[in-house]
Amino acid sequence: QKEVEQNSGPLSVPEGAIASLNCTYSDRGSQSFFWYRQYSGKSPELIMFIYSNGDKEDGRFTAQLNKASQYVSLLIRDSQPSDSATYLCAVNKNTPLVFGKGTRLSVIA
Amino acid sequence: KAGVTQTPRYLIKTRGQQVTLSCSPISGHRSVSWYQQTPGQGLQFLFEYFSETQRNKGNFPGRFSGRQFSNSRSEMNVSTLELGDSALYLCASSLVRGPYEQYFGPGTRLTVT
Numbered sequence: 295q296k297e298v299e300q301n302s303g304p305l306s307v308p309e310g311a312i313a314s315l316n317c318t319y320s321d322r323g324s325q326s327f328f329w330y331r332q333y334s335g336k337s338p339e340l341i342m343f344i345y346s347n348g349d350k351e352d353g354r355f356t357a358q359l360n361k362a363s364q365y366v367s368l369l370i371r372d373s374q375p376s377d378s379a380t381y382l383c384a385v386n387k388n389t390p391l392v393f394g395k396g397t398r399l400s401v402i403a
Numbered sequence: 404k405a406g407v408t409q410t411p412r413y414l415i416k417t418r419g420q421q422v423t424l425s426c427s428p429i430s431g432h433r434s435v436s437w438y439q440q441t442p443g444q445g446l447q448f449l450f451e452y453f454s455e456t457q458r459n460k461g462n463f464p465g466r467f468s469g470r471q472f473s474n475s476r477s478e479m480n481v482s483t484l485e486l487g488d489s490a491l492y493l494c495a496s497s498l499v500r501g502p503y504e505q506y507f508g509p510g511t512r513l514t515v516t
Binding site: 326328330336337338339340343382390391392393394395396 | 445507510
């Protein structure tokens with residue numbers, strides 16, 4: 295079983311819609327959860343992190359964590375074409391971070 | 404505040420050669436981690452350094468090595484390059500060790516011919 299799993303996509307959403315990205319992890323003892331955005335040819339950029347069960351909002355982004363079900367999700371409201379990128383989920387128990395392979399998001403204007 | 408910097412940004416080497424990549428973390432950050440990113444394998448952890456000591460190592464052969472200096476700058480070295488070493492090498496820094504946010508540099512694109 296892969297440690298961190300993400301649907302590779304592409305996930306296509308129309309401009310203005312909500313994009314929902316999901317990630318599951320296998321290590322029940324995982325403590326910290328991160329979402330990175332990576333544009334083609336660029337390095338990953340940290341956009342959200344969450345440590346506790348529930349929701350965490352930052353602007354158009356909401357991270358949701360459910361430790362009992364071992365999943366973490368990222369919602370992007372009012373999706374824009376500039377949100378088109380690969381979104382990487384990363385999970386941490388101690389160190390190091392374990393990354394999923396990412397979900398490619400395409401926002402259609 | 405300046406971000407993580409990596410040099411060089413691009414590198415072309417031939418098989419059998421060795422290469423050294425450099426990473427300067429965000430000012431005040433003491434932990435530096437290195438990752439290899441390829442289209443097939445995604446982001447894979449190489450090693451982590453904190454206080455000049457390697458704290459964790461990923462599942463890579465001994466040809467991959469690294470070090471950290473007293474100013475937290477880090478270098479990684481790959482000896483006897485193979486074609487499969489072609490990848491984007493990313494350095495990430497965090498304030499301290501542990502489950503904290505890591506910030507990536509722009510990466511070094513290594514091509515082995």
